[in-house]
Amino acid sequence: ETGVTQTPRHLVMGMTNKKSLKCEQHLGHNAMYWYKQSAKKPLELMFVYSLEERVENNSVPSRFSPECPNSSHLFLHLHTLQPEDSALYLCASSQGLASGAGELFFGEGSRLTVL
Amino acid sequence: QKEVEQNSGPLSVPEGAIASLNCTYSDRGSQSFFWYRQYSGKSPELIMSIYSNGDKEDGRFTAQLNKASQYVSLLIRDSQPSDSATYLCAARGNDYKLSFGAGTTVTVRA
Numbered sequence: 001e002t003g004v005t006q007t008p009r010h011l012v013m014g015m016t017n018k019k020s021l022k023c024e025q026h027l028g029h030n031a032m033y034w035y036k037q038s039a040k041k042p043l044e045l046m047f048v049y050s051l052e053e054r055v056e057n058n059s060v061p062s063r064f065s066p067e068c069p070n071s072s073h074l075f076l077h078l079h080t081l082q083p084e085d086s087a088l089y090l091c092a093s094s095q096g097l098a099s100g101a102g103e104l105f106f107g108e109g110s111r112l113t114v115l
Numbered sequence: 116q117k118e119v120e121q122n123s124g125p126l127s128v129p130e131g132a133i134a135s136l137n138c139t140y141s142d143r144g145s146q147s148f149f150w151y152r153q154y155s156g157k158s159p160e161l162i163m164s165i166y167s168n169g170d171k172e173d174g175r176f177t178a179q180l181n182k183a184s185q186y187v188s189l190l191i192r193d194s195q196p197s198d199s200a201t202y203l204c205a206a207r208g209n210d211y212k213l214s215f216g217a218g219t220t221v222t223v224r225a
Contacts, residue, residue, distance in 0.1 A: 031211070040123065043159075043203070043215040056212070090158055097211035102147045104213070106158035 006107035023091030121216035138204030145206040
């Protein structure tokens with residue numbers, strides 16, 4: 001069993017659709033992250049939650065809306081996306097923000113295509 | 116803006132050779148450094164972390180850090196085809212945020 005699981009693995013949506021990405025971690029970590037990975041570009045940090053409290057909203061457009069109901073689950077709600085939002089969305093967790101913050105455990109990612 | 120720079124590659128090395136990957140960072144306040152490996156179609160996986168100047172060895176991997184030169188490197192000894200992947204360098208300062216490089220793609224030729 002992988003420590004961080006993401007669903008769906010692949011998602012194709014139109015610009016008017018509403019969908020959600022789900023992430024679950026089984027590692028007992030306190031911090032969870034959403035990253036965006038586009039081809040040939042560095043990983044972009046989108047959101048960070050620590051103990052279900054959002055601590056980072058990195059100038060992300062409002063068409064991306066995160067939700068963290070508990071320390072094990074993280075969602076990314078998507079609506080009225082643009083084609084340039086097509087990318088691999090990676091969820092990650094770490095023990096916390098103070099210690100172990102650089103040691104991220106990633107899920108397998110959700111490959112999003114916006115038509 | 117904290118930047119981490121890597122040569123994109125591809126870096127092609129013959130099997131059994133040493134692969135040398137380089138990374139520079141712009142933020143002098145960076146304190147912790149990490150190397151992640153990402154196979155094609157997979158997610159990044161942490162393989163090395165280094166916090167102080169000098170070398171750190173773990174199996175066939177050696178990370179090297181020079182804070183004065185703002186330089187981090189990763190050496191892969193006795194390269195194997197299974198080492199073919201993209202290697203991401205990351206740096207962390209006083210806060211929790213990691214700044215990632217775009218990655219270096221390594222191909223090990225059998």
